[in-house]
Amino acid sequence: MVASPVPPRVESSGPPPATGWVPTGALGRAVLLTGLLLIAGVLLGRVDLVVLAAPFALGTAYALRRRPTVLPQVWISGDDGHLVEGGELTATVTVGNPDQLEYDVAVVRSRISPWLRVERATIAGATAASGARSAAVAERPFATAVPTAAAVDLELTGTALRWGRHPVGPAGARVAVAQGLLVSRAVITEPSRVRVYPKTEPFDAVEAMPRAAGLVGAHHSRRPGEGGELAGVRVFAPGDRLRRIDWRVSLRARQLHVAATLSDRDAEVVVLLDVLAEAGRSGGVSGAASVLDTTVRAAAAIAEHYLHRGDRVSMLEYGPAARRLRPATGRRQYLTVLEWLLEVRAESSPHEPYDQVFGPQVLSADALVVVLTPLLDERSAQMLARLARSGRFVVAVDTLPADLAPPKDRGWAEVAYRLWRLDRDTMIGQLREHGVPVVRWAGAGSLDEVLRDVARLATAPRVGR
Template sequence: MSLVSNPALNLRTDNPREPWRESEARPVEWRRTPALVRAVALAGFCLLIAVAFGRVDLVLLGVPFALGTALLLRGRPVQTPKASLELAEDICAEGATAEAALTVTNPEDTPITTLVTAAADPWIDLHTGKGDFAERIPPATARRMAIAGDAKRWGGHTLGPVHIRSLACGGLIETTQEILEPKRIWVLPVPDWFESAETLPFADGVAGVHRSRRHGDSGELAEVRLYQPGDRLRRIDWRTSARSQDLYVNATLSERDTDVTLILDLQVEAGESGGIGGTASAADLTVRAAGAVAAHYAIQGDRVGCIEFGARARRMKPGTGRRHNLSLLRWLAAVEIPADALPPSVEMLRRQLPGNRGLHVVFTPLLGERAVALVASLARAGRPVLCVDTLPGHVAPPSRTYWTPAAERLWRLARENTVMELREMGVAVEAWTGAATLDNVLAELSRRRYR
């Protein structure tokens, strides 16, 4: 029996359902308004009563309504206005202006009045085109209207939807409501200012700014040794050579780049975000701190990559330069913390990490056992680990009972104990406070490297 003639393949299900289909948008068309209905009804009623009862005064009362309606409808439009919503730029920074342009084109020879109702994401504070406003559009012209607002927080936000309705012929006819779909705009995080003068351990790249153990052309002296064929003459130490009667040269350490891997703990959120000018949540501190560290090292020539330790487990390939820094900020703007997500795997993340010859910076609020286990496993593997604490200082559990303050003190003591245990394992743990936050811990890592 062939598969085509098999009767089992033609059986119907017990509960057959038609496949779900998206509802098509209704076309925009002209329709009468209640004003037109009232004008026609009043004129017809006056004429009918005048004929029935011989009242000439009612004819004089109804004729102006009939003539006015006829004159207004003489230039009745046929084509509906065309509207479009376009973003000025699909990327902006926190605190900057997110702007979209609404263009309404009137193809007829009759002027129209367009009523616009604009909305936006809660994190975009509209200041231009907010709420309801009207614009008169002359015949055969197009009017460009701005819808703009201040972007208060990083992430993917929307400008729109925009509801449009046009009236013509003195308000006697109107178009059906047209809804323009919202446009997504990516708001990039504004990183905190971060600058570090400390070199990184395991600088084994080609060329960079970090001190390496390998000899090469640099300004840091490694040793003074006897001259060998091939040494440059400008490296000769003439004072030592004059005292010893032999040629000695100054050997220097080379400066190289390194790999910096940023690991973002996105398991839980702590605190409420107030945007660019308000209080910061744990996710805000994590994203902005990671953006600051990434910008510092990517611009100076190091290879910077990012990995999410969360449900999505996204990964950004290492790169360097200003263009890669912009890509990193765009990657950070897409960070999300799902409400009910599967816990991440420490072993799977460790397999995604590059070799042991780079710096691993973990941004975590230290609120979960898996984050602590991740930091501890990296330290046991011999990797240089820097743990940045991103728990905001104002975060506290809600007061529910009389024992809430005591429970909070116990929780903070347990958290301090966890930090001390990580430091005993050789992990540098430092709370994020902005510029020069990591100088001391980076210097300690470098000293451990060159002992």
């Protein structure tokens, strides 16, 4: 616990200060004992009882000579840095004393998300540690004194276990003043959201891209232009640059020849997240991964890879919300993608979201569409087939956990699970027959072979009608 000056403006909710302080049981007992001794001394004519009541009366009057005018203030400050799954979490619950009267005791207590494991809590130089549960540290009450016009901090340190926006709080505090004769009502502050970004799994893909349509980038197109890929040697023509002259060929042919190159183009990558269903149980960054965990982490890794290469990346949700993120490039787009992924939620819907997601002029004809789907809903397979029939370059990434355990219920549950597995394998085979490659996400190199096949199909001649 570190004492610091109270900020000039801190808002706290609650009733007016006059109704925020109540007498404690100690004040009631002191008044009752003083009154009984005085009454008994007067009725019995005993001066010793009056003398015995004098310390209680004087002590109570001295303690209440100054009364608090305002309630304590509580606020929460979280870690504003780039916190990733498995990173160190730092949060602070602060109790401020804006009054001119010192708080004898301040009791602080805070709730915290189960995905934020608090391992150490420090207050007034004391440290409590626990690696089993966050509640063992964060949700226990802590007591300390608060000086006049100052603030004290309850520092929480731990580990962020899973991506998302996790609450720290609400936090509450009650203080006692006037030597424990007055206590404030519980002052509760709103929780603070801590942003935990997904941990990007290592991912690398080949340079093969179906069609590179931009003006600049790292992919080689089939169009001649300024680039680094050699396309051949041709006769010098007006407009060619002198630095392109191939002097060996020119001296041998006794005519100027230049080296022709292919232009470098960027590509548009659309990462489509199927959020119609969720399966598996999330165990955090070091445990088992659910469908949503695999989807979000794979999307972050794919976006980071292609944005690093200078490509345009956009995000789409296949679900009732139909959220979109416009295509862009650069580090700013990567940070926007991470913020966008924090809001991903699995939502079931009885309606077909295809027309809502893929409206007119949403997808470019040359874009590579990477669909992250567990293939738990028939509408997902139908969506993939419709994209393939429309001429899009589609790659389906299976995000269903490979170690998904069958149900342990009695009866026909295990048989039904096997039948569902067979039906799902048949559906995947039908998608491959329709030209939709389906590959399981496995980190680095997961999409290399599939991207080569898609790029080979894109460059193959098509039969005209």
